[in-house]
Amino acid sequence: MSKVLYEKDIQKEVLQGKKIAVVGYGSQGHAHALNLRESGYDVVVGLRPGKSQQKAEEDGFQVVSVADAVSQSEVVMVLLPDELQTAVYNESIKPNLQAGNAIAFAHGFNVHFSQIVPPEDVDVFLVAPKGPGHLVRRTYEEGAGVPALYGVYQDVTGQARELALAYAQGIGAARAGVLETSFQEETETDLFGEQAVLCGGVTSLIKAGFETLTEAGYQPEVAYFECLHEMKLIVDLLYEGGLENMRYSISDTAQWGDFVSGPRVIDENTKARMKDILTDVQTGQFAKGWILENQANRPQFNAINAKENQHPIEKVGRELRELMPFVKQPLQNKNKQQK
Ligand code: NAD
Ligand code: MG
Ligand code: MG
Ligand code: MG
Ligand code: MG
Numbered sequence: 493m494s495k496v497l498y499e500k501d502i503q504k505e506v507l508q509g510k511k512i513a514v515v516g517y518g519s520q521g522h523a524h525a526l527n528l529r530e531s532g533y534d535v536v537v538g539l540r541p542g543k544s545q546q547k548a549e550e551d552g553f554q555v556v557s558v559a560d561a562v563s564q565s566e567v568v569m570v571l572l573p574d575e576l577q578t579a580v581y582n583e584s585i586k587p588n589l590q591a592g593n594a595i596a597f598a599h600g601f602n603v604h605f606s607q608i609v610p611p612e613d614v615d616v617f618l619v620a621p622k623g624p625g626h627l628v629r630r631t632y633e634e635g636a637g638v639p640a641l642y643g644v645y646q647d648v649t650g651q652a653r654e655l656a657l658a659y660a661q662g663i664g665a666a667r668a669g670v671l672e673t674s675f676q677e678e679t680e681t682d683l684f685g686e687q688a689v690l691c692g693g694v695t696s697l698i699k700a701g702f703e704t705l706t707e708a709g710y711q712p713e714v715a716y717f718e719c720l721h722e723m724k725l726i727v728d729l730l731y732e733g734g735l736e737n738m739r740y741s742i743s744d745t746a747q748w749g750d751f752v753s754g755p756r757v758i759d760e761n762t763k764a765r766m767k768d769i770l771t772d773v774q775t776g777q778f779a780k781g782w783i784l785e786n787q788a789n790r791p792q793f794n795a796i797n798a799k800e801n802q803h804p805i806e807k808v809g810r811e812l813r814e815l816m817p818f819v820k821q822p823l824q825n826k827n828k829q830q831k
């Protein structure tokens with residue numbers, strides 16, 4: 493466990509007195525900016541005019557154009573949507589970076605897949621929280637943090653690693669643990685994890701379970717509670733204490749069913765397909781498809797998104813959650829259909 497670093501292992505001085513530009517004020521951006529400020533750092537927010545600008549100003553930040561934020565700062569954290577980073581980088585960030593500055597990312601996608609090629613005279617690092625931005629903020633406020641990976645792509649000042657660590661500490665990640673990685677490892681594991689397990693894997697598992705029950709004639713409400721609502725309660729137990737803790741809490745009947753039926757759902761064939769997904773990530777095949785999809789204004793993304801929102805589990809879920817107001821979180825902006 494010696495590789496995981498905590499607050500006591502990190503020097504804050506290297507980042508103190510440096511101005512930090514947080515570019516973007518969405519899920520990650522608002523969390524980084526607020527946490528860094530409360531950790532005592534000097535933050536300016538770089539944005540185009542719009543909803544995020546209003547929110548950042550309401551939170552008391554000085555908001556300027558991306559170009560101005562970069563010009564004013566020594567450290568630039570790029571928290572724009574991955575698919576827009578290259579254009580904004582070329583137009584507003586690159587021309588305003590100075591030798592010896594640092595440019596940073598929360599995901600290695602654009603650097604690793606050569607969409608952004610940073611100049612040779614700046615430090616390049618990543619600090620990638622392993623959790624959604626809203627939790628990066630909420631846990632910080634609670635005195636805790638979300639763990640993060642950090643990595644150095646380019647070190648011209650000799651301080652890039654220390655800068656990355658101080659930054660990770662500033663957003664609260666070192667309270668939970670900070671682990672060194674490379675841009676390659678972060679990018680490939682992040683893409684694989686969200687596709688095969690966390691997002692793609694889980695939504696497909698939930699839908700398949702719901703469809704199996706409703707197609708067999710069971711009530712959609714019952715299927716919703718069983719396959720979606722209860723997922724959170726099970727995941728909380730996993731988060732708190734791993735598989736053993738979850739299995740301790742469920743009935744032995746459920747645990748026996750877990751042992752005999754789990755491997756029938758996720759078997760060697762599933763794993764072989766996971767390997768294919770990983771290969772597509774590693775070869776850049778996935779990245780290429782996503783980059784081209786954006787260049788074409790997202791025809792497939794939008795079509796699939798519209799269809800998914802009409803799935804019966806979404807309809808019954810909306811009705812049931814209306815009656816459970818305590819469950820409902822404010823829907824965090826998004827509007828991802830329009831680029
Ligand atoms: P987001 O979509 O929530 O927010 C993007 C922000 O960029 C918004 O404030 C938006 O107004 C702003 N923006 C968009 N276009 C702009 C432009 N042209 N000029 C200036 N500002 C513009 O993005 P996000 O989900 O926070 O993702 C940011 C980065 O963090 C990505 O690299 C992502 O992979 C990474 N990341 C995200 C999460 C997460 O929880 N969402 C987790 C880990 C890493
Ligand atoms: Mg997002
Ligand atoms: Mg991730
Ligand atoms: Mg990701
Ligand atoms: Mg049950």
Ligand code: MG
Nearest residue numbers: 739740742743
């Ligand atoms: Mg038990």
